[in-house]
Amino acid sequence: MSNQIRLVILIFLLASFPLQARIISVTANTNNNQASLINSTQIQIDWRISVEARNSGLLTVRSMNGTFFAPNRETQLGMSSNLLTQNRTLNEGQGATLNIRESLVIPQTVARRAQQLGFSQVLFLRTFTDTPDATTATSVLLIDLAGASSAGQIQIDRVQMQFSNGKRVTSLSAESELQAEALLRYRGSGMIEYSWEIASPPSTQGQIFYTPMVSRKQFVLAGSEIKLQSPILPSSRNGLYFVRLKLNNPNPNFEMPILRYTVVPQTSEQPKSLLVGSPPQDAVLSTQTQFSWQAVSDAKVYQVEVFLEQPNDTAYSSKQLIRPVTGTQVPATKETLSFNAISLAHLRTGQTYYWRVIAVDQAGKVLAISKSRRLIY
Amino acid sequence: MARPRFFAFITVAIFALCHTKTIANDGNSVDQQAHADDSTPLVIESGEMIEVSLPESLSSYSFENIILELDQINITELVELSEGSLSYQPTIQLDVGKHQLSATDIQSGEVIAEWIFEVRYSEISESSLAIDSQFIASQRIAEKNIGDPAPNRFHGQANSQVSFSHLSNRWQLEGAFDLYYDSIEENRFSERTIDNGEFLVSVSNQYAEAHIGHQVVGNGSFIMDNFSRRGVSVVGNMSSIESKVSGFSLSSNEIFGFGGGMGISDRRQRVDGMYFETSPVKEQPTLWTLSGTWIDGQINIEDEYVAQAFVGGGGSESQSWSITSESLLLEDKLHFVAEYARSEFDLDRTDGIEAEEDDAHKILLSYSDVIESDVTGSEIAWSVGGLKQRVGTFFQSIANQGLATDKDLFQINAAVQSESTALQFSTETHQDNVESIMVLPTIETTLNSLSLSWSPTLEDTTSWVGSPSFTLAIAEQDQSEIRTPENTPISVGNEVFSWQVSSNFAYEVNSWGINLSNTDFIDRTGLQNDSNTLGVSLFSNLVFDETASVSASIGIDEIDDLITQVSSKSINYALQTYVSIIPNELDLSFDYSINQNETSDLLINGNNTSINFVLNWKIREQAVNQFGIDLSLSSAYNDFDDKLMTLNSLESHQTFLTITATLPSRLGNSE
DSSP states (O other): HHHOOOOOOHHHHHHSOOOEEEEEEEEHHHHHHOOEEOOOOOEEEEEEEEEEESOOOOEEEEEOEEEETTTTTTSSEEEEOEEEEEEEOOTTOOEEEEEEEEEEEHHHHHHHHHTTTTOOOOEEEEEEEEETTOOEEEEEEEEEEEEOOOOEEEEEEEEEEETSSSEEEEEETTTOOOEEEEEEEEOOEEEEEEEEEOTTTTGGGOOOOOEEEEEEEEEEESSSSSEEOOOOOOOOOOOEEEEEEEEESOOOOSSEEEEEEEEEEOOSOOEEEEOOOOSTTEEEETOOOOOOOOOOOOOOOEEEEESSOOOOTTOOTTTSSSOOOOEEEEEEOSSSOOOOHHHTSOOTTTTTTEEEEEEOTTTTTEEEEEEEEEOOO | OOOGGGGEEEEEEEEOOOSSSOOOOOOOOOOEESSSSSSSEEEEEETSSSSOOOGGGGSSSOOOGEEETTEEEOOGGGEEETTTTTOOOSSSOSEEEEEEEEEETTTTOOOEEEEEEEEEESSSOOOEEEEEEEEEEEEEEEEEEEEEOOOOOOEEEEEEEEEEEEEEETTTEEEEEEEESSSSSGGGGSSSSSSEEEEEEEEOSSSSSEEEEEESSOOOOOOOOSSSEEEEEEEEEGGTTTEEEEEEEEEEEEOOGGTTSOSSSSSEEEEEEEEEEEEEEETTTTGGGGEEEEEEEEEEOOTTTTEEEEOOOOOOEEEEEEEEEEETTTTEEEEEEEEEEEEEEEEOOSSSSEEEEEEEEEEEEEEEEEEEEOOOOOOOEEEEEEEEEEOOTTTOTTTTTHHHEEEEEEEEEEEETTTTEEEEEEEEEEEETTTOOSSSSSEEEEEEHHHHHHHOOOOOTTTTTTTEEEEEEEEEEEEEEEEEOOOOOOOOOOEEEEEEEEEEEESSOEEEEEEEEEEEEESSSSSSSOOEEEEEEOOOOOOOOEEEEEEEEEEEEEEEEEETTEEEEEEEEEEEEEEEEEEEEEEEEEEEEEEEEEESSSEEEEEEEEEEEEEEEEEEEOBBTTEEEEEEEEEEEEEEESSGGGGGOEEEEEEEEEEEEEEEEEEEEEE
């Protein structure tokens, strides 16, 4: 038999031997090891499966499902039917680590059953099997039970997005004042890193470019809920805008919503922007505080208004939901005023308020509205 | 004779001219009629002055010492006083409903006379329709690196804001909605080419209201707060007994567009309920207000504007109710609020676990007053208050999903304000695991905060500081695990100390400010790394005779990990300018921003530069029922520079020629 024939036979024999490999170990890491008693909890698990091959070939590692157990490892609490699988071609003698990411929902049912049985933890077991050798390895993830709030690393449970006028889709006149708001429900306390990003015309007429308006690293104290407010949104150019909150840390396990608004030109009937001078933002209000503004032609009276909540500055309506808690009207011959003690008596000490000025003509039409500023009383 | 537009459709009826808080000079309370005959409503034609007869008790007062307020707005300078009566021409449209006119002695602060009157719908008919439309057509004429495949070169957009009203026979119908069109599918908020955003249509008279569309029902409570949804509500107003009752059916999820209909056809995504509010003491409604809410609903989380972790496959179901008592006592100085709520919530109807029942309650008490300082002679306003609140572990309501549950809170706060200085202090303790569930840790958190604000009154406000204001805020938090469940190796404990200094300076039309903040975090158990965070921000807004404006800001945030010694920094620079080259014809706007992010461990190091510029030519000025046309040349430039992975760097730009047509349409008639 020639050497060439021997070589062909040897190659044929080697190729016909199936891969021989084994799973050496499985470990699990998670971004959150707490399961809430009052909500189903979604966590990310990174499974790391170490394997070793005796000869070369295609290896498949698979886990058909996962099981929730009580810490006694006897009481089964539930199952997850997520199929996890990964293929890898290995060379002879090669060791490798396969990483499989799982998005796991821990049902409230599982957490509640464990708590009712008197356990403070839940175990999540997964067994991985390799093909073709069918060696197996099992790993256990320990999950602590938690109530609605907890200390420790911050976790974002819910984000509700809306504009400061309470709407989710809105249009506003050019040069109006609008902010985006994100109501975050969270557990624990810690650092949140986020950016408010805006896509504005002209990019929204073609390929959308999101630009950070502000990037913040903010420490959130224990409180369970926080409202993040964007800077004043741009409204100088007509057209379509998108605004989103980009949470860089902690990374939420869900897709963040995007708000959209449209800026339309001011019509001649809509109130114009009224420029104000003093007092500055966050000024302390007293009888000595002087309110000043720029004159508006055709105005008959000016009204300085104080609100408990930030008013919607895009329009004036007598039916507006937020009514001023106090204010003063003066004839248009004046461009400054101070409140007297009677007006301040409607306010409560220690409260933050918002003020603005409106200009009204002879017929009762609101000609101009200023942007609002905060006041401390 | 043409009537002023704002008053064309209302008549003003003053029919409850009795005042019940009249106090004579000797301090004894007396009831006195302000009008000779209060049994006959005084009807004032629209546009006419409000005139009331003055009671005899006012004859002893010098009118220079009286402040007249309409709905708490000081109107003294616009009121005309004559012997025996006062008259006022309302400068702003008064809403339908009750209004209050009061006369207060400026020296003593006592209310001398008070008139309650009601504005009613008139029998005058009037209809109006307003449609503000905008049509935008743009063509991309140049680009670089804008993705593959690139968006269509032509982009069409249109939107209309529609509002209408009809007033007839003491009834009012009004409504508003938006319409949107976008030729690019990805830009739409629904699958429809043309769709509407939010809408609201209301029909009302003095006794009842009906609303269809996006609305907020009732006041905030444990079970319903910030719950703006599409649906239907009917409100009955019983002004004779100071009461209001509302029945509603709202979608539990946020719905937009034509597709959702009324939003209430699907029982699995609907909240039904009732709300009532009554003030039993008619003479002084704020003395005691009682309100209650009951809701019954189901929800399947499919809300596009709420992001959250998976809740449950079968949808949730809940019944809950709340009752609130609120009082303003001792001349409104003492504020008392008590609320009790109960919920029955089934997170997942298919999981075999029965609905959880739990409750929540709160008591809020605060007192505020003004005293005169013996030292300076100035007035000092002060307040002190307390809040005790407990929300059960399993308390949940579909209509208030943001509520922080499983928390027992006790808070005390105090505030003092004198002339230009204000001091606020609060201390609170909250504890979780309120049901004392053995397997859960119990964590106690104390939070103390102090805020000092100062706004000096300067005689010369033209100097470089203008009108300034300064604030120093300090907060301190301590968290500790006061009970650790068995088999849990780590107990939690950390401390946070933060301070913030902010200053703002305002001028005739311009303003600027600077803020500094710092936070120290110390973890006593090593669960998280200790850190220090520093923030600096600077902003300015400048306006030049309405022909140009410049806004500039810089924001720097830096966090140092004190364990790993890794620091992370982000810096934002932003500049927005507007120049009117030819007034009302040609203007230019230019935005420039840079966002820098870097970490000392060299895992992140990148800059993002963005430039937008628009040159806009107003070819034809818009007017009512007349098209306005603008032509603009605009460009957007974006440069992402990844200094570590240069392959990620991308410089792109796109330039557009855009024509915009606007049409404000108005239709209206009155008879």
